[in-house]
Amino acid sequence: MTQTRRNITLGAVLALATAMSPAWAADYPTRPIELVVPSSAGGGTDVMARNFADAARKYLPQPFVVTNKPGVSGGLAMGEVQRAAPDGYKVVVLISELAIIPHLGMVKFGVQDFIPIARLNADPGTITVRADAPWHTVEEFLAHARKNPGAVAMGNAGSGSIWHLAAAAVEQKTGVHFNHVPFQGAAPSVVALLGGHVDAIAVSPAEIGPHVASGKLKVLGVMAEQRLGGQYANVPTFKEQGVDLALGTWRGLGVPLGTPPEVVAVLRETTRKAVAEPAFKDAMAKTNLIVSYMDGEPFKAFMADQSAYFKKLLTTVTITK
Numbered sequence: 675m676t677q678t679r680r681n682i683t684l685g686a687v688l689a690l691a692t693a694m695s696p697a698w699a700a701d702y703p704t705r706p707i708e709l710v711v712p713s714s715a716g717g718g719t720d721v722m723a724r725n726f727a728d729a730a731r732k733y734l735p736q737p738f739v740v741t742n743k744p745g746v747s748g749g750l751a752m753g754e755v756q757r758a759a760p761d762g763y764k765v766v767v768l769i770s771e772l773a774i775i776p777h778l779g780m781v782k783f784g785v786q787d788f789i790p791i792a793r794l795n796a797d798p799g800t801i802t803v804r805a806d807a808p809w810h811t812v813e814e815f816l817a818h819a820r821k822n823p824g825a826v827a828m829g830n831a832g833s834g835s836i837w838h839l840a841a842a843a844v845e846q847k848t849g850v851h852f853n854h855v856p857f858q859g860a861a862p863s864v865v866a867l868l869g870g871h872v873d874a875i876a877v878s879p880a881e882i883g884p885h886v887a888s889g890k891l892k893v894l895g896v897m898a899e900q901r902l903g904g905q906y907a908n909v910p911t912f913k914e915q916g917v918d919l920a921l922g923t924w925r926g927l928g929v930p931l932g933t934p935p936e937v938v939a940v941l942r943e944t945t946r947k948a949v950a951e952p953a954f955k956d957a958m959a960k961t962n963l964i965v966s967y968m969d970g971e972p973f974k975a976f977m978a979d980q981s982a983y984f985k986k987l988l989t990t991v992t993i994t995k
Contacts, residue, residue, distance in 0.1 A: 712748035
């Protein structure tokens with residue numbers, strides 16, 4: 675076959691595929707959609723994903739089926755979907771670590787390697803201490819840390835995790851120096867704080883909610899633009915206490931590059947409707963997860979900003995392995 679004939683044949687195949695794409699996408703989905711979660715069952719990311727899958731049943735002829743694939747700080751699951759066929763039948767929960775782990779050399783993809791569907795959730799960081807700790811405000815806590823550089827044991831969810839970097843951002847903003855103590859996740863760091871093994875932890879409100887409600891822990895400040903509601907309504911933001919910092923974790927949905935626009939549109943419309951469902955909002959509220967919807971294109975810009983921020987921050991942070 676001559677090169678000219680090869681080119682004509684290839685062109686005809688591509689033209690046929692393009693012509694068929696809208697019709698195929700119009701029938702989407704014709705089978706269950708795998709929703710890949712980059713964490714173990716039972717955690718905040720998993721809970722959000724399952725709440726979403728339940729709410730989305732009302733708007734699609736096929737269900738989302740949750741698959742948990744923890745590992746590599748979320749990189750295992752996100753990498754699998756990033757490499758998957760772009761047909762809309764593998765959707766991943768994108769998490770804040772997507773803006774971090776590429777800069778640590780842990781994965782070879784980044785925020786630019788997904789089509790974002792929407793952000794569903796965002797939780798600010800907190801500085802949390804035991805209820806009997808001598809500090810009642812962020813200012814008091816930081817004053818103590820300044821007088822005792824490197825002596826305050828600050829627990830986190832692992833070296834290079836979002837909560838390690840949240841505490842590092844506090845250092846960068848205020849000039850204090852903590853003794854960072856990594857754990858295998860946020861939950862173990864909470865246990866360590868309860869047991870008196872660390873002085874404070876950087877975590878989300880969802881991760882310490884029950885212990886705050888029981889009076890065992892207290893939150894000194896939230897890294898949010900404005901105060902939270904519920905049991906945190908009286909907790910001031912960092913900005914109110916003189917520290918210009920708003921930072922936290924976030925979760926959304928994404929699909930591989932090359933996914934047909936018609937399929938992306940179906941997923942975005944379904945997500946928008948599901949997140950607005952009262953049942954979804956109620957289920958999230960029960961676990962102290964904050965609904966924070968952001969549509970696809972704004973979410974794309976947000977992720978790019980987050981990646982740039984953490985890339986710069988990581989130049990000042992020591993990562994232990």
